[in-house]
Amino acid sequence: MPKKYHIKAQLMPPRFPPVPKYAMVEREGCLGCLECAKRECVYDVYKNRRFSPEHMVDSIDYLCKNCLRCIQGCKNQLITKMKNPDFEALGDEHWKPDQIASLWEQATTGKIPVSGAGYRGPFSGPGFDSMWTDMSEIVRPTRDGIHGREYIRTSADIGRKPAQLEFDSMGDLRSEPPPLVEIPVPFIFDKLPFGVLNGNVRAGFVRAAEIVGTLIVIPEEDLDWKLMARSENIIPLLRSGGTETGRLKELVTRSRMVELEDSPDVIERIAALKKLNPATVMVVRMATNKSVSGRVEELTRGGAEAVHLVADWQGNEPHEADPRFIKDVLREVHLNLINKALRDEVAIIASGGIAMAEHVAKSIISGADLVGMDLVLEVALECRVCKRCIRGLSCPVTIEAVDPEWAALRIRNLVCSWHSQLIEVLGAMGLREVRRLRGEVGRAMFYEDLEREAFGDVKLAPNAAYAR
Amino acid sequence: MSNSPQTLLTRDSIVNLCDRECASVPSRFRNRISKYKVFRSSACTACGKCAELCSYGVHVRSGERMLRPREWLCIGTACQSNDFYCIDKCPEGALSLGLNPLFETMGDARWPADMLMSTWVMAETGDVPSNGLEFQFGRSGGGYDKLVFDFPVGAGAGIDEEEMDLSIELNRRDDTAHRVTIDIPVYGGGMSFGSVSEHTMIGRAIAARNWNTFTCTGEGGYPESLVPFAHHIITQVATGLFGVREETIQRARIIEFKYAQGAKPGLGGHLLGDKVTPAVAQMREAVTGSALFSPFPFHSVYSVEDHKKHVDWIKAISPKSLISVKVSTPTDVDMVAVGSYYADAHIVHIDGSYGGTGAAPDIAKKNIAMPVEYAIPKVHKFLLAEGVRDRVALIASGGIRNPWDVAKSVALGADGVVIGTAEMVALECIRCANCESGRGCARGIATTDPELTQLVSVEYAARRLSNLYAAWAKELRRILKRLGMRSIRELVGRTDTLMRLS
Numbered sequence: 001m002p003k004k005y006h007i008k009a010q011l012m013p014p015r016f017p018p019v020p021k022y023a024m025v026e027r028e029g030c031l032g033c034l035e036c037a038k039r040e041c042v043y044d045v046y047k048n049r050r051f052s053p054e055h056m057v058d059s060i061d062y063l064c065k066n067c068l069r070c071i072q073g074c075k076n077q078l079i080t081k082m083k084n085p086d087f088e089a090l091g092d093e094h095w096k097p098d099q100i101a102s103l104w105e106q107a108t109t110g111k112i113p114v115s116g117a118g119y120r121g122p123f124s125g126p127g128f129d130s131m132w133t134d135m136s137e138i139v140r141p142t143r144d145g146i147h148g149r150e151y152i153r154t155s156a157d158i159g160r161k162p163a164q165l166e167f168d169s170m171g172d173l174r175s176e177p178p179p180l181v182e183i184p185v186p187f188i189f190d191k192l193p194f195g196v197l198n199g200n201v202r203a204g205f206v207r208a209a210e211i212v213g214t215l216i217v218i219p220e221e222d223l224d225w226k227l228m229a230r231s232e233n234i235i236p237l238l239r240s241g242g243t244e245t246g247r248l249k250e251l252v253t254r255s256r257m258v259e260l261e262d263s264p265d266v267i268e269r270i271a272a273l274k275k276l277n278p279a280t281v282m283v284v285r286m287a288t289n290k291s292v293s294g295r296v297e298e299l300t301r302g303g304a305e306a307v308h309l310v311a312d313w314q315g316n317e318p319h320e321a322d323p324r325f326i327k328d329v330l331r332e333v334h335l336n337l338i339n340k341a342l343r344d345e346v347a348i349i350a351s352g353g354i355a356m357a358e359h360v361a362k363s364i365i366s367g368a369d370l371v372g373m374d375l376v377l378e379v380a381l382e383c384r385v386c387k388r389c390i391r392g393l394s395c396p397v398t399i400e401a402v403d404p405e406w407a408a409l410r411i412r413n414l415v416c417s418w419h420s421q422l423i424e425v426l427g428a429m430g431l432r433e434v435r436r437l438r439g440e441v442g443r444a445m446f447y448e449d450l451e452r453e454a455f456g457d458v459k460l461a462p463n464a465a466y467a468r
Numbered sequence: 469m470s471n472s473p474q475t476l477l478t479r480d481s482i483v484n485l486c487d488r489e490c491a492s493v494p495s496r497f498r499n500r501i502s503k504y505k506v507f508r509s510s511a512c513t514a515c516g517k518c519a520e521l522c523s524y525g526v527h528v529r530s531g532e533r534m535l536r537p538r539e540w541l542c543i544g545t546a547c548q549s550n551d552f553y554c555i556d557k558c559p560e561g562a563l564s565l566g567l568n569p570l571f572e573t574m575g576d577a578r579w580p581a582d583m584l585m586s587t588w589v590m591a592e593t594g595d596v597p598s599n600g601l602e603f604q605f606g607r608s609g610g611g612y613d614k615l616v617f618d619f620p621v622g623a624g625a626g627i628d629e630e631e632m633d634l635s636i637e638l639n640r641r642d643d644t645a646h647r648v649t650i651d652i653p654v655y656g657g658g659m660s661f662g663s664v665s666e667h668t669m670i671g672r673a674i675a676a677r678n679w680n681t682f683t684c685t686g687e688g689g690y691p692e693s694l695v696p697f698a699h700h701i702i703t704q705v706a707t708g709l710f711g712v713r714e715e716t717i718q719r720a721r722i723i724e725f726k727y728a729q730g731a732k733p734g735l736g737g738h739l740l741g742d743k744v745t746p747a748v749a750q751m752r753e754a755v756t757g758s759a760l761f762s763p764f765p766f767h768s769v770y771s772v773e774d775h776k777k778h779v780d781w782i783k784a785i786s787p788k789s790l791i792s793v794k795v796s797t798p799t800d801v802d803m804v805a806v807g808s809y810y811a812d813a814h815i816v817h818i819d820g821s822y823g824g825t826g827a828a829p830d831i832a833k834k835n836i837a838m839p840v841e842y843a844i845p846k847v848h849k850f851l852l853a854e855g856v857r858d859r860v861a862l863i864a865s866g867g868i869r870n871p872w873d874v875a876k877s878v879a880l881g882a883d884g885v886v887i888g889t890a891e892m893v894a895l896e897c898i899r900c901a902n903c904e905s906g907r908g909c910a911r912g913i914a915t916t917d918p919e920l921t922q923l924v925s926v927e928y929a930a931r932r933l934s935n936l937y938a939a940w941a942k943e944l945r946r947i948l949k950r951l952g953m954r955s956i957r958e959l960v961g962r963t964d965t966l967m968r969l970s
Contacts, residue, residue: 082569112831117900134836
């Protein structure tokens with residue numbers, strides 16, 4: 001058995017107090033009675049209370065666990081709490097405040113988010129919320145990966161997998177098998193859709209990729225020779241229409257993979273670059289759009305060994321009027337490749353809107369081989385998805401000033417948590433290989449199908465009378 | 469210790485709890501949580517006009533002064549249309565009213581603050597709230613929250629609610645096992661000693677006895693204090709086999725095999741070390757302070773045939789016990805249900821993915837397996853097609869929050885339901901989701917900490933839960949009457965009585 005892949009997490013405290021969901025409010029009028037409800041606090045949050053004058057934050061707001069004992073116990077009814085508007089303003093409709101807070105916590109501890117009581121969210125929703133993953137029960141064995149009794153592999157291959165090998169009459173391989181990049185987790189780090197990105201942050205990202213054993217996409221113009229010392233973990237993103245300079249040759253020769261922006265001449269470019277170094281995996285990067293499926297087929301036939309489909313930061317097609325979500329795009333692309341008997345000729349990388357560990361599993365079920373982590377890398381560095389940086393305003397959590405090593409370890413923690421969560425889901429499904437999850441829609445349930453099967457024979461209520 | 473469960477059981481108060489009368493059991497907290505805040509300014513002259521006017525009893529005058537408003541009774545701005553609206557009628561203009569900011573911090577899409585509070589009202593009074601709290605629907609935007617009944621006009625005429633039959637038969641096989649009928653189509657789900665306190669467990673058992681239904685031990689052993697209620701207790705056999713012994717099998721009329729739990733399907737149980745107190749460790753024959761895992765799955769069961777061996781083993785020990793098979797809801801839950809039936813199950817219990825838990829990974833709660841609203845019709849139709857539907861009791865759980873959810877589940881095809889979270893909420897759980905951490909529940913429900921356990925008395929728990937069952941039974945009768953039915957059994961699988969909201 002191969003050596004088990006393991007990420008060791010370690011507590012990496014945030015630089016800023018987390019934005020609390022609620023705010024504690026105390027009215028004046030305390031009589032100093034002897035049975036103070038604050039002393040009864042099970043979690044000792046009053047005892048450990050601190051006020052940070054620098055951040056203007058009272059520790060009680062984020063330490064409080066909302067049991068409401070003090071609120072219901074204070075003899076003079078002086079304590080209450082209310083929603084914190086700052087918390088509700090985090091993120092947007094795709095990057096929800098609770099998710100961002102959960103990601104911060106994962107980057108701090110590296111642990112799987114665990115809580116008591118049942119699910120609290122909407123029944124279903126747009127995008128990834130309209131599907132559920134399956135599990136095994138009685139008639140199919142599950143796998144116990146999380147407690148380490150069985151090894152569940154999470155590695156992904158990027159490249160072309162030939163349908164068969166050819167041998168000559170002497171029994172030797174007639175052709176060299178195409179190059180394959182194997183990474184231990186099914187995610188790479190991708191270019192950011194927006195966000196603070198300077199030398200510090202970049203160094204942190206690259207260091208994290210190195211620790212985790214994955215690769216990071218970096219545009220050619222941002223690559224210096226210092227970064228290229230880590231070429232093992234870097235996927236240069238080449239400018240379209242670039243000329244064959246010595247520098248380019250050097251990049252292609254030293255890299256395990258390169259990405260090319262899709263362009264009319266990209267197929268010729270792939271052929272040219274392959275001549276420079278046949279051992280480099282050629283990836284074509286393109287935005288998701290309505291005609292993506294046919295284009296992926298063309299690129300595959302033209303020699304692309306992987307296609308990197310990039311949606312916007314919310315997972316939608318960037319330039320379409322009625323954009324589809326990346327899950328639906330992936331299903332179409334995957335099925336088309338299957339129908340054309342091309343699926344193993346190309347690896348599909350999906351980026352954009354991957355905000356939670358479950359999105360990794362769901363993207364792979366929809367047909368991707370692996371996903372790209374982008375904005376989520378910034379969230380690990382305490383980004384609030386406020387988008388001030390897009391408008392050229394200062395970052396409220398000064399991401400530009402991070403210590404690269406701290407950044408790397410926060411991202412490592414997040415990857416550790418995602419890796420563990422992926423194993424939970426795979427174990428429940430009874431799979432021992434994330435590779436087997438690709439396109440396995442049989443191990444998923446979709447909202448539309450379940451609604452039809454369960455409620456198809458239930459009549460629709462007349463809207464006017466039952467408007468809710 | 470005078471408050472130990474054993475001592476409590478010998479007290480008269482417990483004996484007197486053995487009825488279904490609804491006595492008011494108010495909140496055990498000093499300050500109640502209310503939806504609205506009523507403010508009385510210093511302009512108040514304590515004239516007492518508001519106390520005379522308010523028909524909900526918000527304002528009370530005591531001697532020459534006004535007491536603090538009993539805000540939890542207030543119906544809020546909806547009162548504006550009444551001619552006794554205190555805010556307008558106060559001669560001094562001293563009263564004002566607003567939504568309580570605390571209320572807005574509570575609840576979530578599945579259990580909005582309204583539903584939490586209405587469950588408290590039911591547990592307090594034994595009936596559904598009449599002050600405008602929304603107790604039928606959550607805000608989840610799907611499943612039960614998008615289903616309504618299509619009540620035929622005038623159908624309920626001539627039906628006496630008192631004679632309505634809410635009972636269901638749990639053994640529908642023609643075999644020699646116990647005949648078991650429960651008086652309401654609801655019983656309590658498995659919650660182990662360790663995840664909840666002994667007081668909570670005894671309270672649940674007393675309520676189950678009062679309503680001639682069941683509660684379940686969960687997988688944490690069978691505390692001696694529950695033995696007097698053995699007639700109403702299901703012994704759970706789960707993968708860790710904690711507390712599974714010959715005597716605990718033999719004393720139970722129903723044995724429940726827990727194959728999976730809806731909130732964490734495909735994953736094992738995990739009791740964190742902090743909650744493994746000396747008492748819990750003793751019960752589970754484990755070491756104090758060390759975390760306990762229940763593996764997933766039963767490593768001896770990888771097929772229906774293996775499961776049958778399990779059943780045979782139980783039958784050899786306790787031939788008359790009913791077999792319940794608790795499974796989660798994967799795509800092939802219908803196959804699993806039929807297989808369970810052929811392996812001699814009396815009860816097929818499907819636990820949907822939005823159900824409660826003492827601790828589960830968030831990724832599992834949301835994503836793995838389907839909500840029970842989908843699983844019920846799937847299994848019901850499959851059992852019908854197989855021609856065995858009338859020989860097995862189909863029980864649903866996992867997100868059943870109120871009596872309307874019960875009725876909708878039955879209309880979708882279940883015979884009855886199992887509840888858990890609703891019972892916790894009746895004991896004033898606020899779903900803060902910290903059951904698993906540290907000493908456990910700060911409100912004393914899901915904890916084994918000796919000090920915190922004392923926050924919930926057995927009497928309080930038993931009476932609040934009994935009231936909850938009373939409220940649900942009353943509301944179920946009203947629903948059935950409006951449907952023109954005399955028995956809950958008439959409603960099974962009647963999807964024609966339902967409508968979907970778009």
